[in-house]
Structures are given as C-alpha cells and as structure tokens.
Amino acid sequence: MKRSKAFCVNCGRETDRLIDGLCAKCYSEKGGFSQIDGRLRIEMCPVCGFIKHRGKWIEEDLYEGMRRLIIENTSFSPQITWRRVDVDFRRKGKTLYDAAIKIEGEIDGNKVEENLYTEILVEKTVCPRCSRKAGKYYEAIIQIRTDERGFDKGEMESIEKYLTESVNRLGKEGRDVFIADRKETRGGVDFYISDKRVAHSLVYQIRDRFGGEIKTSAKLFGMKDGVKQYRMTYLLRLHKYRKHDVIVKDEKIFYIKWFSSSGVKAVDLKSWKEYSFRHKEIVDFNVLRKEDFVREAVVVSKRGKEIQILDPDTYRTVDAVIPAEIELDKTVKIVKYRDEIFLIPPSIE
Ligand SMILES: [Zn+2]
Ligand SMILES: [Zn+2]
Known part of the structure; x- marks a missing residue:
C-alpha cells in the first residue's frame, strides 16, 4: 500500500x-524546544565547600554542581534528539554567576541549536556536619592508653594517623563523621568521635592492628525524642609487650615472635620450642623490652651446641649452650637475663 x-x-x-x-526542516527552525528559569539557586557550605544535591551534601566542584543544576532544571522537548549541552559561566557578583547555555540536537537530520540564559545564586549554608563540628558534637570517646609502659616512638602517631585517615575516608564516602576534639591526657590521648558506631568499628580496627584490650562504658547524657542517649567510651589499652619483646615468669623466658589481637606466638628461649598464648594467659608475665634486652653479639667459636660469644657489654668471651645444633651467622641476637645468655633462634625474623 502506498503511504499517503x-x-x-x-x-x-x-x-x-x-x-x-x-x-x-521547518519544524527544526521553529525554536523554543528548551526552557530554563531565569534564576537558579545552589547551596554550598562555606566551611567544607560541599554542595547540597537533592537534600544530601556531597563533595562536588561548584562548576560541576552548577552544570548539573542547569541540566536538571532545563526542560527539553522530547521531539528532538539532544546531542550536547555546553555552559559558559561568568562570575557576576560575589555569589552570582551568569550561565550561557548552548544546546544542540537534531530532528530527522535537521540540526537544532538553542541558546538559553540563566543566572545562578550561590547560597552559603553551613552544612549540618560543619555546624556540629563547630559545636564539637561527639557521641563517643576513643581513649588510647598503654599498660605499664610508655608509648613507643611513633606508636601514638601511627594510631592517630590510622584513625584520622579512616575518618577522612568515611567522610569522603559520604558518612557524616568527624573527629570533634582531641585531648592529651596523662596516660595517652582521647579522640572525640561524632558517630558512636564508627567509633566502635574504629577502635576494633585499631586493636587488630596495634594490639591491646578494649573496655567499653556508656554514659547517659540526655533524651532525644523520648529515647535515652548514651555517649560511649572505648578505652583501648595497648599490651605491655610487643612483637620481639621478651616475657618472663619464674624460670620461663619467651621471645615474642608474632603478635595478633587474639594472642601471641612465642619461642621458649631455653628449648627453642614454639608456643601460642592467649593474651590473658600472659598478663602476669614481666616484660623485658626489646630496646633494653635484645642485643646483637658476635659468635667467637662453636662446637656442637656449645658456643662462645662476645658479651656486647664487657667484651669478654662467655659460654652458652644452644638447644639445637644449627649453623650460626657471625652475629646473633641474644637476650642477657640474670647473668645468663640466651640465643634467639636465627630463623626468626
Ligand atoms: Zn516546511
Ligand atoms: Zn560543611
């Protein structure tokens, strides 16, 4: 059938x-295929620079945000196949921008080109996160302490770096969390965290990396919509021993080979046998800090299990017996304890 x-x-x-x-062709020249209001508004936080988009504050470049706003607020005729939108911004005032918009499309091979104009008012609104931050709002405190020892050089710095980077990363991912305050106390540092669920997860992550025991306590601080509000305190007490420290009790002496949140692997320095301990099994051991007790010493001679090494303090040759007959390097790691010298098995890193 022939078409009419x-x-x-x-x-x-x-x-x-x-x-x-x-x-x-005539239709394509008619124009008026797109419309936009003469003035649009965009909200930007003057503190963090975040932009409000559909009720949510997001990290976005202002020009990106204005471009998105224009596209969202332009009505496009469905008759046209739209190809591209170009926007030229010109700053008109402190918080006012002119936008010249060029839109291209086509209909049945006929090019359509439209030019629209609008101005955008940037409204400065402090976002809820920044306003709570300014008010030092917090729901939890993470307290970092040590057990019967000072902090190692860089130990607190590493923990703080981990904490800060984690919070910043969550903030970038859109989580409403920040460190509201930081206070140095006699025993360590307190970190005030705006979100208690985040604080809870962070303190466990820190323990898994740096060891220690967590104690949790809650304190009522008010009511909100008829619900009791609690502030949490997470106390992380770092273990008194660390990897490569030596722990002793009675006649027992162990070298900590490996350390995790659940326990340690330690080598008996008398037999070179390996043992696993849960942290609670060794709480009453004394700690010989690696800085003070683990030394390097030169092997002078070796015959079977009997060796002679140079005492690093007196430079005298002293005798020692090793539990197993093995090859030794020229220097070995030793622990001097109560006039006895123990060799750390050379296979241990
Ligand atoms: Zn025509
Ligand atoms: Zn902000």
Whole structure:
C-alpha cells in the first residue's frame, strides 16, 4: 500500500511526516524546544565547600554542581534528539554567576541549536556536619592508653594517623563523621568521635592492628525524642609487650615472635620450642623490652651446641649452650637475663 503524502503548511513541501503541520526542516527552525528559569539557586557550605544535591551534601566542584543544576532544571522537548549541552559561566557578583547555555540536537537530520540564559545564586549554608563540628558534637570517646609502659616512638602517631585517615575516608564516602576534639591526657590521648558506631568499628580496627584490650562504658547524657542517649567510651589499652619483646615468669623466658589481637606466638628461649598464648594467659608475665634486652653479639667459636660469644657489654668471651645444633651467622641476637645468655633462634625474623 502506498503511504499517503502530506504538505508542509509553511513551505508547501511534500513530506512523509508532519509535525504540528510542518515538515521536519521547518519544524527544526521553529525554536523554543528548551526552557530554563531565569534564576537558579545552589547551596554550598562555606566551611567544607560541599554542595547540597537533592537534600544530601556531597563533595562536588561548584562548576560541576552548577552544570548539573542547569541540566536538571532545563526542560527539553522530547521531539528532538539532544546531542550536547555546553555552559559558559561568568562570575557576576560575589555569589552570582551568569550561565550561557548552548544546546544542540537534531530532528530527522535537521540540526537544532538553542541558546538559553540563566543566572545562578550561590547560597552559603553551613552544612549540618560543619555546624556540629563547630559545636564539637561527639557521641563517643576513643581513649588510647598503654599498660605499664610508655608509648613507643611513633606508636601514638601511627594510631592517630590510622584513625584520622579512616575518618577522612568515611567522610569522603559520604558518612557524616568527624573527629570533634582531641585531648592529651596523662596516660595517652582521647579522640572525640561524632558517630558512636564508627567509633566502635574504629577502635576494633585499631586493636587488630596495634594490639591491646578494649573496655567499653556508656554514659547517659540526655533524651532525644523520648529515647535515652548514651555517649560511649572505648578505652583501648595497648599490651605491655610487643612483637620481639621478651616475657618472663619464674624460670620461663619467651621471645615474642608474632603478635595478633587474639594472642601471641612465642619461642621458649631455653628449648627453642614454639608456643601460642592467649593474651590473658600472659598478663602476669614481666616484660623485658626489646630496646633494653635484645642485643646483637658476635659468635667467637662453636662446637656442637656449645658456643662462645662476645658479651656486647664487657667484651669478654662467655659460654652458652644452644638447644639445637644449627649453623650460626657471625652475629646473633641474644637476650642477657640474670647473668645468663640466651640465643634467639636465627630463623626468626
Ligand atoms: Zn516546511
Ligand atoms: Zn560543611
């Protein structure tokens, strides 16, 4: 069947398809295919620079945000196949921008080009996160302490770095969390965290990395919508011993080879046998700090299990017996304890 022909009311040309009585070419020249309001508003936090988008505060470049706002607020005719939108911004005032918008599309091979103008007012609104931060709002305190020892050089710095980076990362991912305050106390540092669930998860992550025991306590601090509000305190007490420290009790002496949140692997320095301990099994051991007790010493001679090494303090040759007959390097690691010298098995890193 032959398709019926129609005529354009504007140019009179015969065409397969009439749109509003016009051929596609005349229609494409009609214009007015897109509209935008003369003024738009965008909210930006003057403190952190975040932009409010559909009720949520997001990290976005202001120009990106304004461009997105324009596209969201332009009505595009569905008759046109739209190809591209270009926006030229010009700053007009402190918080006012001019936007010249060029839009391109086509209909049945006929190019459509439109130019729109709008201005955008940037409204400065402090976001809830920044306003709570300014008010030092917090729901939990993470307290970092040690057990019967001072902090190692860099130990607190590493923990703080881990904590700060984790909180910053969560903030970038859109979590409403920040460190509200930081206080140095006699025994360590207190970190005030705005979100107690985040604080809970962080203190366990820190324990898994740095060891220690966690004690949790809650303190009622008010009511909100009829619900009791608690502030949490997470006390992380780092273990008194660390990897490569030596622990002793009675006649027992162990070298800590490996350390985790659940326990330690330790080598009996008398037999070189390896043992696993849970932390609670060794709480009453004394700690010989690696800085003070683990030394390097030169092997002078070796015959079977009997060796002679140079005492690093007196430079005298002293005798020692090792539990197993093995090859030794020129220098070995030793522990001097109660006039006895113990060799740390050379296989241990
Ligand atoms: Zn026509
Ligand atoms: Zn902000």
